[in-house]
Amino acid sequence: MAVYTEVGDAELEAFLAQYDIGEAQSFKGIAEGVENTNYVLATDKGQYMVTLYEKRVDPKDLPFFLGLMDHLAARGINCPRPISGRDGNALRQLAGKPAAVTSFLPGMWPRRMTVQHCGPVGEALAGLHLAGRDFTIVRPNALSVAGWRPLFDGSRRHIDQALERELDAELDLFEANWPSDLPSGVIHADLFNDNVFFLHDRLSGLIDFYFACNDFLAYDVAICLNAWCFEADNSFNATKARALLQAYDKVRPLGDDERRSLPLLARGSALRFLLTRLYDWVHTPPDALVKRKDPQEYLSKLRFHRSTTSLADYGL
Amino acid sequence: MAVYTEVGDAELEAFLAQYDIGEAQSFKGIAEGVENTNYVLATDKGQYMVTLYEKRVDPKDLPFFLGLMDHLAARGINCPRPISGRDGNALRQLAGKPAAVTSFLPGMWPRRMTVQHCGPVGEALAGLHLAGRDFTIVRPNALSVAGWRPLFDGSRRHIDQALERELDAELDLFEANWPSDLPSGVIHADLFNDNVFFLHDRLSGLIDFYFACNDFLAYDVAICLNAWCFEADNSFNATKARALLQAYDKVRPLGDDERRSLPLLARGSALRFLLTRLYDWVHTPPDALVKRKDPQEYLSKLRFHRSTTSLADYGL
Numbered sequence: 001m002a003v004y005t006e007v008g009d010a011e012l013e014a015f016l017a018q019y020d021i022g023e024a025q026s027f028k029g030i031a032e033g034v035e036n037t038n039y040v041l042a043t044d045k046g047q048y049m050v051t052l053y054e055k056r057v058d059p060k061d062l063p064f065f066l067g068l069m070d071h072l073a074a075r076g077i078n079c080p081r082p083i084s085g086r087d088g089n090a091l092r093q094l095a096g097k098p099a100a101v102t103s104f105l106p107g108m109w110p111r112r113m114t115v116q117h118c119g120p121v122g123e124a125l126a127g128l129h130l131a132g133r134d135f136t137i138v139r140p141n142a143l144s145v146a147g148w149r150p151l152f153d154g155s156r157r158h159i160d161q162a163l164e165r166e167l168d169a170e171l172d173l174f175e176a177n178w179p180s181d182l183p184s185g186v187i188h189a190d191l192f193n194d195n196v197f198f199l200h201d202r203l204s205g206l207i208d209f210y211f212a213c214n215d216f217l218a219y220d221v222a223i224c225l226n227a228w229c230f231e232a233d234n235s236f237n238a239t240k241a242r243a244l245l246q247a248y249d250k251v252r253p254l255g256d257d258e259r260r261s262l263p264l265l266a267r268g269s270a271l272r273f274l275l276t277r278l279y280d281w282v283h284t285p286p287d288a289l290v291k292r293k294d295p296q297e298y299l300s301k302l303r304f305h306r307s308t309t310s311l312a313d314y315g316l
Numbered sequence: 317m318a319v320y321t322e323v324g325d326a327e328l329e330a331f332l333a334q335y336d337i338g339e340a341q342s343f344k345g346i347a348e349g350v351e352n353t354n355y356v357l358a359t360d361k362g363q364y365m366v367t368l369y370e371k372r373v374d375p376k377d378l379p380f381f382l383g384l385m386d387h388l389a390a391r392g393i394n395c396p397r398p399i400s401g402r403d404g405n406a407l408r409q410l411a412g413k414p415a416a417v418t419s420f421l422p423g424m425w426p427r428r429m430t431v432q433h434c435g436p437v438g439e440a441l442a443g444l445h446l447a448g449r450d451f452t453i454v455r456p457n458a459l460s461v462a463g464w465r466p467l468f469d470g471s472r473r474h475i476d477q478a479l480e481r482e483l484d485a486e487l488d489l490f491e492a493n494w495p496s497d498l499p500s501g502v503i504h505a506d507l508f509n510d511n512v513f514f515l516h517d518r519l520s521g522l523i524d525f526y527f528a529c530n531d532f533l534a535y536d537v538a539i540c541l542n543a544w545c546f547e548a549d550n551s552f553n554a555t556k557a558r559a560l561l562q563a564y565d566k567v568r569p570l571g572d573d574e575r576r577s578l579p580l581l582a583r584g585s586a587l588r589f590l591l592t593r594l595y596d597w598v599h600t601p602p603d604a605l606v607k608r609k610d611p612q613e614y615l616s617k618l619r620f621h622r623s624t625t626s627l628a629d630y631g632l
Contacts, residue, residue: 030345042422
């Protein structure tokens with residue numbers, strides 16, 4: 001949540017001159033988006049977002065991200081749509097960084113997640129999975145099971161031995177039992193509450209596709225179970241999970257293999273967020289610009305999933 | 317530049333229900349305003365700013381600040397205008413903080429200050445001074461000469477002895493020679509480039525009145541000389557100063573006493589910003605959320621003003 005890159009007046013003017021979106025009337029850096037710098041741009045033609053891609057995004061991945069948003073928007077998904085300049089390109093440079101203009105989505109992300117949000121999230125996730133089926137660019141998930149042990153190796157010396165043993169046992173389990181043949185496709189991979197907009201109790205849009213990749217579709221569902229279906233005290237709310245899963249299933253029915261794998265995928269997804277948060281936690285000074293997220297939350301979620309025996313524990 | 321206070325969904329809804337400005341369609345924290353938390357609010361009726369006053373603003377001063385903006389806006393100054401709720405109050409609580417809604421000003425603050433900005437700034441400053449004449453609430457300037465020595469005492473042990481002697485000599489000089497009888501009124505007191513909006517090369521608005529107070533009007537001019545008329549290498553640009561002073565003078569002619577005092581006021585204003593920056597510099601950890609501003613810049617400006625002999629050195 002920060003503006004990492006300031007844009008000069010002449011730079012902005014030269015940048016916008018390459019588009020047919022009018023002249024800037026206001027240009028405000030917003031405190032959203034941990035990975036990138038985001039400005040809300042208002043012109044005489046409307047409102048837009050301007051995103052500058054900072055060092056945590058690999059420029060090689062930008063054609064995938066921008067192409068995916070364009071693909072999804074063309075299929076009726078409410079997501080930021082990249083806007084091309086007169087040269088037909090949506091990606092160019094601004095202030096020395098790769099940058100893109102996208103459409104502006106109305107709505108606000110819910111600060112407090114309730115059961116009313118979970119159905120719409122499940123429905124939107126399934127819609128996204130269906131709309132992504134014929135997207136042709138491929139981006140492997142660098143944060144799937146093969147990436148977890150190297151990630152953990154960067155943090156293990158900072159934690160106590162009991163926790164280290166516990167997480168090593170989890171890694172052993174996942175490396176031996178992770179499914180290999182579930183239905184795959186484009187997943188959002190980060191559909192947390194700050195990436196879902198609501199307007200008048202209806203889901204109005206999905207944002208931040210910068211973790212999107214190809215993986216099991218059910219793994220995306222598992223991420224959403226972790227992101228949306230726990231209470232603030234980390235207790236699991238099966239009513240929320242049922243709402244999310246039933247709404248998903250109505251749009252894209254989950255296969256038996258996916259249903260059977262869901263508890264394991266949810267447990268793995270909890271480990272994935274635990275490991276990235278742990279890494280950031282031990283490598284970020286406590287008073288740094290970027291707010292650290294407590295890894296403890298995902299340890300608790302991981303342990304919940306370890307305790308489940310079937311989908312009935314998830315409300316289904 | 318940060319969002320200090322998150323606003324919950326229900327809190328925002330309850331807050332907006334007290335106004336006639338429509339329902340929220342988007343609500344984005346912006347990375348502007350070091351002192352306060354600012355959100356851009358879009359409703360079906362238009363765009364607004366919502367400001368939450370953080371701990372650096374004394375709630376006792378808010379009737380002055382909000383009253384002043386309302387007073388100025390009513391007299392044609394383009395500044396944020398506080399919007400009252402149905403109860404007639406512009407000031408209420410949001411997320412446990414004092415908060416106000418104001419109108420949204422189009423325009424962007426210039427990242428690179430040029431001579432073209434200086435005339436409009438001088439003209440707008442004079443217009444603000446005239447419009448403020450009949451504002452009846454009074455707020456003394458806590459950061460005028462009487463406040464400088466206590467401020468310096470909080471930093472002096474962190475600097476080298478030569479600099480300490482130099483600044484003590486400055487304080488002695490100002491305490492003995494600061495004028496006492498120049499034309500006074502409401503001053504902005506912080507009209508830096510990030511508080512002045514331009515649109516299509518025209519000044520479109522003034523923002524951030526949270527240092528406004530009563531003091532010599534010419535002291536506000538002196539602050540602007542420091543804020544707008546130096547180059548990035550801290551060299552003084554007399555062409556910029558001439559543009560600023562002549563444009564000011566056309567709207568509100570400077571008296572002979574003000575002209576005579578201007579070099580001393582500019583030197584004092586440089587010391588004031590040097591002292592607050594020095595204080596923040598030595599009391600803020602280098603990696604804190606708030607970006608520290610280098611006090612060296614204002615030492616260099618102070619020394620320039622010490623070297624001047626008359627207004628001719630300022631382009632007049």
